[in-house]
Amino acid sequence: MLIRIKKLHPEACLPEYAHGPAEDAGMDLRCLAGALLEPGVPQAVPTGLALEIPSGYEVQIRPRSGLALKHAITLPNSPATIDPGYRGELKVILLNLGKTSYEIHPGDRIAQMIVAKYESVEWQESELADSTRGHGGFGSSGR
Numbered sequence: 001m002l003i004r005i006k007k008l009h010p011e012a013c014l015p016e017y018a019h020g021p022a023e024d025a026g027m028d029l030r031c032l033a034g035a036l037l038e039p040g041v042p043q044a045v046p047t048g049l050a051l052e053i054p055s056g057y058e059v060q061i062r063p064r065s066g067l068a069l070k071h072a073i074t075l076p077n078s079p080a081t082i083d084p085g086y087r088g089e090l091k092v093i094l095l096n097l098g099k100t101s102y103e104i105h106p107g108d109r110i111a112q113m114i115v116a117k118y119e120s121v122e123w124q125e126s127e128l129a130d131s132t133r134g135h136g137g138f139g140s141s142g143r
Contacts, residue, residue, distance in 0.1 A: 001054075001115065003051060003052065003053060003054065003115065004051070004052035005049060005050070005051055005052070006049065006050045006051075006052075007048060007049060008048050008049065008050055008089055009032055009048035011032060011048065011106065011107075012032055012047060012048025012049050013030040013047075013048075013107060014049070015027035015028060015029055015049075015113050016028055025114055026062060026112030026113060026114050027112060027113045027114075028064075028109040028111075028112055028113075029047055029061070029090070029092060029109065029110055029111045029112065029113050030047065030107050030108060030109055030110065031045045031046065031047065031092070031104055031105075031106060031107070031108050031110045032045075032046045032047055032048035032106060033045075033046060033106055034103065034104055034105045034106050034108075035094075035103075035104050036101055036102075036103050037073065037094055037095075037096040037101065037102045037103070037104065038096060038101050039096050039097070039098055039099055039100065039101065040095075040096070040097075041095075041096070042076050042093050042094070042095045043093070043094055043095075044091040044092070044093050045091060045092050045093075045094050045104065045110055046089055046091050047089070047090045047091065047092065048089065049089065049090045050087055050088060050089055050090065051082065051086075051087075051090060052087065053082065053083070053084040053086075053115070054084060055084050056084070056117060056118065056119075056120070057084060057115055057116065057117055057118065058081050058082060058083060058084065058115075058116055058118055059081070059082035059090075059113055059114070059115055059116075060079040060080065060081060060082075060113070060114045060115075060116055061075060061078070061079060061080040061081075061082065061090075061092055061111050061112070061113055062075065062078055062079045062080075062111060062112050062113075062114065063075045063078055063111060063112075064109060064110070064111060064112055067110070071096070071098055071102050072096060072097040072098035073094055073095070073096055073097070073098075073102060073110075074094075074095055074097060075092065075093055075094065075095065075111060076093060076095045077093055079114075080092070080093065092110055092111045094110060094111075
């Protein structure tokens, strides 16, 4: 799949697979500028990139497992969705769940990006067919 991408800054890094698309589903996203992530304070970190995502696709931004495990860095809106109509700078909202500040440096891998297909829907208002589960909500499956 070919997707148009624009560097908004000459230092921006294109998303890339660490081990290639045969082994990795997600591409690493790198930050454009350094930032100090204080505990409990969400921060939008710039990538210096803009995308032209084809209609019928979205880009999902997800946390990196190493940052989450080693430093408690996550994305509070994970997975974040980048819609096909958005043309602004791709920024990643990072949140430090740890107890101490964490510094990211220009070029650090901060998240991973996945391109995913989605279906457009139209709603048909009507009665619903019966099911085994019925109205059973949280915990109704017995686990």
